[in-house]
Amino acid sequence: MWSKHSPGRxxxxxxxxxxxxxxxxxxxxxxxxxxxxxxxxxxxSVEVDVVAGTTRSTFMARHCIVAAPAFVAAQIVKDLPSDTLHALKSIRYGAFLTAAVLTAETAPMPWERHYAISTPGRAFSTIFNQATTLREDPTNRQPGGSLMLFRGAKGAAQLMQLSDREIVERFRADLIAEFPEAASCISEIVVQRWEAGAPYSWPGRGTLQAALARPLGSIHLAGDYLEFPNMEVAARTGREAADAVRSN
Structure with missing residues (x-):
């Protein structure tokens, strides 16, 4: 499932x-x-109300795994213990602004062997090269690639006041300024924006953990906000919730 060649998961x-x-x-x-x-x-048991278009339905289940952002879980899960509800409402989220860059190079590029490149002073803060795991054999280098330009937190929130077109123009200009070779191979740039991109820690965050981790009977929380936020934590907490369901 996971690439053994990647610097992370x-x-x-x-x-x-x-x-x-x-x-x-x-x-x-x-x-x-x-x-x-x-x-x-x-x-x-657990009652789950849902809405699909104009149709409302209620499902009954023995258990329910709530894999939603903390602020959504706080809104839709009823009758939570007061400390758990407070903890869910207290989780802080920062903005994410990303741009997927499709490239059409036919030869190795300067970013070839780098998974992440910090870019202080640019409109984006980091360049991610997701194609790193495909570059293990330099003698069999396939054409094209994909980069992800990222900006988070307050910088992202400020840029998100602009239109997608304006963001693309700024990101394109700064990518070319960082790597002039990119000018000839950028095929497409697509912007995605999330006002609540990911939870982040702050002094005192640890005091919420006991309330978030406590058993809630037939309702089980899962999500990256329960630990250090990343895909692996999201997957693991989902698996742990599923194991709790099976054990009952």
Whole structure:
């Protein structure tokens, strides 16, 4: 599942393969374009209210795993212990601004062997080269590549006041300023913005952990906010929640 060549934990082929694999395995059991509006324990089971378009439904389950951002869980899960509700509402999120850059180079580029490059003073703060894991054999270098330009926190929030076109122009100019070779191979730049991109820590965050980790009966929390935020934590806490369901 994970690339042994990556400096961190990266899913070979991109993190989108994870939900795609779940979708393929679960098939019609997944409800798309459906919003959960209420989750509540009731007589040893769990009631889940959902809305799909104009249709409202209620599902009954023995257990419910809530894999949602902390502020969403705080809103939809009812009758939580007061300290758990307070902890969920207290989790802080920072903005994420990213741009996916499709490149069409036919030869090795200066960023070839680097997974992440810090870029102080640029519109983006970091360049990520997700194709690093595909460059193990320099004699079999395939054309093209993919970069991700990232800006977080207050800098991202400020840039997100601009239009996508303005952000693309700034990111493109700074990428070329950092690597002039990019000018001839940029095929496409697509901007994605998240006002609540990821949770972050702060002094005192640890005091919330006991309330977040406490058992909640038939309702089980899962998500990156429960530990250091990354995909691995999100996956592991989901697995731990599933194990708790199986054990009951």
């Amino acid at each position: 990266n899913l070979v082929g991109g993190s989108a393969l994870f939900p795609l694999a779940l979708s393929e395995r679960l098939g019609k059991k997944i409800l798309y374009d459906t919003q959960a509006t209420r989750i509540q324990s009731a007589d040893g």
